[in-house]
Amino acid sequence: MNKLSRLLMGAAAGAAVVFAAPALAGGEAGRLVLRDLGEKFVGYTTAPGDNGSLNVSNAMFVQYMLPANHRHPYPLVMIHGGGGQGTDWLQTPDGRDGWADYFVADGWDVYVVDRPGHGRSQSNPSCREGKVGVANSALISRLATSDSSVWPGGAPTPTNAGVVGWTASSSTAPYCGDALAAQTISALLNETGPAILLAHSAGGGSTFRVPDLNAKNVVGIVAFEAAGSNPVAPGFNNTPPLIATWKTDPVLPQTFAPVDHGGCPMQGDAPSKLVNFAHVPIILVGSEKGLSTPDALKCQVSVWQQAGVDASYVYLPDRGLKGGGHFAMAQLDNAKYAKVFIQLATEIEKNAKK
Secondary structure, three states, X not given: OOHHHHHHHHHHHOOOOOOOOOOOOOOOOOOOOEEEEXXXXXXXXXXXXXXXXXXXXXXXXEEEEEEOOOOOOOOEEEEOOOOOOOHHHHEOOOOOEOHHHHHHHOOOOEEEEEOOOOOOOOOOOOOHHHOOOOOOHHXXXXXXXXXXXXXXXXXXXXXXXXXXXXXXXXXOOOOOOHHHHHHHHHHHHHHHOOEEEEEEHHHXXXXXXXXXXXXXXXXXXXXXXXXXXXXXXXXXXXXXXXXXXXXXXXXXXXXXXXXXXOOEEEOOOOOOEEHHHOOOXXXXXXXXXXXXXHHHHHHHHHHHHHOOOOEEEEEHHHHOOOOOOOOHHHOOOHXXXXXXXXXXXXXXXXXXXX
8 A cells, every 4th residue: 555545544544553563554455546535424314303403323434445446346345343343454453454455455346334333433322221332352352362473462362462452443332233233234235236245253243134134235245253144043142043033935933943953053844045145145254263163164054055045154274274363354464364355255256247
């Protein structure tokens, strides 16, 4: 990335690090030449206010980077995990290029979102009793899980500078839930047109809901250790399975509950099909030190396939990427991981064009 572009990117991203990074840090993805760089708010709702005014809430912040060497027909939408924000994709905690840069360098139009209640998106104090999340480095440390050889500054302990820097972006405003976040992502797709979605961690809870709202604009989903990867399993805090809220054929009974198939929660012997996922391929991705084992990935893929979805998985060590964890986009070897995720998005793109 050239110096002017990096200055513009820094102004737009507002990313903070606790490292004393080199003065000219960045540029690892190569020089970026953009035809446009900007941001907008989408998906907000309005309600009558005082004296004829409107109260505006639930806006989602979107930053976009559109390369001059536009090579791919579909844009990529990057959806961050829980307690994070879009800056997770923009820069590593020690100041190197994030995955967004690598996708842009490869010619992708990239849209990076802050889910409502996170980062630069609007807060809604009516949700979660107005409670603000606390940024805690112990939680980030437990999730980082990478080998010390690939995590910035050594082992990802709670006091590691990279962990603390990653945690700095993790304090959230009141969050109104994944269903609302899915609506705002769907609103973005109404503007961008058909797109490929890249989801991480808790961001899957909103991402997997989008096809049921806007199937025509979801080209496919790449899900990196994402919540909701098994739509038949009970959700967070034992909420109903996602599949119970989606359009199925035949319609699932209100009493639906998964059955155990060798330790894998699935539908029974006469499974319903997910109507709005019929043309939405899904690739589930797991890392060696992260939250998804090969057995778990196989189970999750089986559940999607049982429901008529074109689903597959990639276990990153099988692609030669070892020692990585749940925050691979922050690691010292994040460029190698970015290359694989670009390959996966390109696979979805090529199959969609057939």
